[in-house]
Amino acid sequence: MANNWELSRFLDTLRFFQTLPFVGSLEPLRPMLAPLLPDLFTSPAYRGSGLVVVTGATGRTGQAVVKALLRQGYAVRALVRDRPKAEQVLPTQSAVEIVVADITQPLPADLMQGSRAVIHCIGTVIQPQPDAPPPGLAIVGDSPEAVEFNGMRHLLERAQPYFQQQPTTYPLFDYRYPTPPLKEVWGALDDVVMGGVSASQFYLREHSALFTGTVSTANSGGFVSIRTRNLTPPLNLQGYTGLQLRLRGDGQRYKCFLRSDPAWDGVGYAISFDTVADQWITVTLPFSHFIPVVRARTATDASPLNLGQIYSLQLMLSKFEYDGALNPHFRAGAFSLELESIHAYGGSPLPQIIHVSSAGVTRPGRSDVGDQRQPLAVQYNDQLGGILTWKLAAENMLRQSGLPYTIVRPCGLTDNPGGQHLRLDHGDTLTGQLSRADLAEFLVALLNLPTACYRTVEVAATDQAAGTTPSWSALLAQLPSDRP
Numbered sequence: 001m002a003n004n005w006e007l008s009r010f011l012d013t014l015r016f017f018q019t020l021p022f023v024g025s026l027e028p029l030r031p032m033l034a035p036l037l038p039d040l041f042t043s044p045a046y047r048g049s050g051l052v053v054v055t056g057a058t059g060r061t062g063q064a065v066v067k068a069l070l071r072q073g074y075a076v077r078a079l080v081r082d083r084p085k086a087e088q089v090l091p092t093q094s095a096v097e098i099v100v101a102d103i104t105q106p107l108p109a110d111l112m113q114g115s116r117a118v119i120h121c122i123g124t125v126i127q128p129q130p131d132a133p134p135p136g137l138a139i140v141g142d143s144p145e146a147v148e149f150n151g152m153r154h155l156l157e158r159a160q161p162y163f164q165q166q167p168t169t170y171p172l173f174d175y176r177y178p179t180p181p182l183k184e185v186w187g188a189l190d191d192v193v194m195g196g197v198s199a200s201q202f203y204l205r206e207h208s209a210l211f212t213g214t215v216s217t218a219n220s221g222g223f224v225s226i227r228t229r230n231l232t233p234p235l236n237l238q239g240y241t242g243l244q245l246r247l248r249g250d251g252q253r254y255k256c257f258l259r260s261d262p263a264w265d266g267v268g269y270a271i272s273f274d275t276v277a278d279q280w281i282t283v284t285l286p287f288s289h290f291i292p293v294v295r296a297r298t299a300t301d302a303s304p305l306n307l308g309q310i311y312s313l314q315l316m317l318s319k320f321e322y323d324g325a326l327n328p329h330f331r332a333g334a335f336s337l338e339l340e341s342i343h344a345y346g347g348s349p350l351p352q353i354i355h356v357s358s359a360g361v362t363r364p365g366r367s368d369v370g371d372q373r374q375p376l377a378v379q380y381n382d383q384l385g386g387i388l389t390w391k392l393a394a395e396n397m398l399r400q401s402g403l404p405y406t407i408v409r410p411c412g413l414t415d416n417p418g419g420q421h422l423r424l425d426h427g428d429t430l431t432g433q434l435s436r437a438d439l440a441e442f443l444v445a446l447l448n449l450p451t452a453c454y455r456t457v458e459v460a461a462t463d464q465a466a467g468t469t470p471s472w473s474a475l476l477a478q479l480p481s482d483r484p
């Protein structure tokens with residue numbers, strides 16, 4: 001039979017997954033190999049996916065949030081009031097959609113259509129003005145009442161009908177809004193690693209992704225698959241019931257694998273699912289139905305799947321089911337599986353409105369805080385149009401909305417490059433500064449954290465460098481919820 005096994009595809013596979021099949025990860029060899037092959041150890045930037053609305057996207061925080069979202073795999077709908085400015089300061093790419101609107105007026109009816117969340121970065125514009133009375137700052141343009149309070153009302157008018165109908169799902173891979181990091185995290189893993197000649201590809205289309213190619217049983221082969229590189233940090237799917245895949249197949253039976261171990265060839269947890277040729281269907285895969293397997297052999301003594309750390313996902317078309325049984329809906333030749341999305345379902349809500357407010361909103365007039373060391377906005381709240389008072393009123397409106405939210409109250413913002421560890425607090429006594437870049441990373445991380453829901457959190461930089469990714473989930477869980 002055919003013997004046209006391709007060494008180059010085999011090497012591409014090893015390189016992509018940074019591994020040697022049956023041997024394991026190349027990680028221990030990193031010191032030796034990294035100087036020779038510097039790009040071998042690059043990790044995928046993917047952290048999440050789906051469409052996120054960013055308001056105030058041309059502002060300094062807004063721009064940092066857009067950058068962080070795109071880098072991590074999200075698509076952006078940017079709400080701006082000045083299109084030429086947006087075209088100048090925002091990255092030009094298909095993953096950025098620009099919507100022009102003024103928050104002091106009713107917003108476009110379809111602003112939230114298709115989105116998973118909004119990060120609200122609009123704020124009253126305040127600028128230094130030397131001839132202004134102390135503190136030498138003046139409001140430019142719309143008043144705090146119009147921007148903060150009426151703005152929140154207009155935002156909620158659009159968010160409420162749309163987000164209230166959303167089920168509590170966690171969008172893991174949303175190909176309706178494809179972005180490069182979303183593609184780079186998946187790689188083909190075919191029977192070429194065992195001498196076979198099957199060949200698959202995975203590529204993005206306008207609003208979906210396609211896993212396609214040819215599966216061959218020549219050279220004792222018979223499988224094609226796509227697998228994610230190990231996700232860092234791993235996904236935490238604790239509290240969710242299973243996966244939901246929106247897909248259009250070719251009538252064959254496929255498998256889905258999860259791995260809660262970073263080892264290349266460790267135990268996988270598998271489930272089979274059938275597709276209907278040329279029809280879009282939603283496939284529901286409860287975690288309780290996944291079975292432990294090592295390659296295609298069931299591993300009855302394996303420990304249960306650890307949903308708290310899912311390192312990789314894999315989709316496979318194989319000649320075999322499990323323990324040597326044949327896949328009854330398999331045929332060699334061309335195959336096609338088009339994916340619209342992969343969600344985890346049945347869990348706690350994720351924040352859908354992430355609101356950038358300000359530290360100090362409760363401090364004007366508070367007797368337990370001294371005036372002198374307070375930020376200028378606290379000391380001069382009245383002279384600045386009651387900015388903090390209106391920000392607090394906007395927060396309260398959001399708390400009463402019934403939507404899953406997180407209110408973030410940053411201390412003084414800087415344009416430093418960032419990279420500092422952040423401190424989280426509650427009670428509105430925190431003072432200090434943080435960079436907009438670090439704030440943006442934090443805001444984007446909240447999108448996938450159920451523990452962030454219904455919390456109000458103050459944030460400032462510490463003097464420590466950030467180091468490894470902090471466990472925001474655990475830190476947030478230590479703060480009181482707004483819903484006791």
Ligand SMILES: NC(=O)c1ccc[n+]([C@@H]2O[C@H](COP(=O)([O-])OP(=O)(O)OC[C@H]3O[C@@H](n4cnc5c(N)ncnc54)[C@H](OP(=O)(O)O)[C@@H]3O)[C@@H](O)[C@H]2O)c1
Nearest residue numbers: 056058059060061081102103104122123358410411412413
């Ligand atoms: N600066 C600080 O030290 C500090 C501290 C704590 C909290 N905060 C809060 O953090 C948030 C971000 O702060 P920042 O300093 O990064 O903000 P910024 O650069 O001043 O950006 C404010 C954004 O709001 C937009 N905006 C203002 N009025 C609008 C309107 N009527 N309609 C639509 N968009 C409007 C601006 O649009 P244009 O781009 O067109 O001007 C701009 O994009 C704000 O809520 C701020 O109050 C700031």
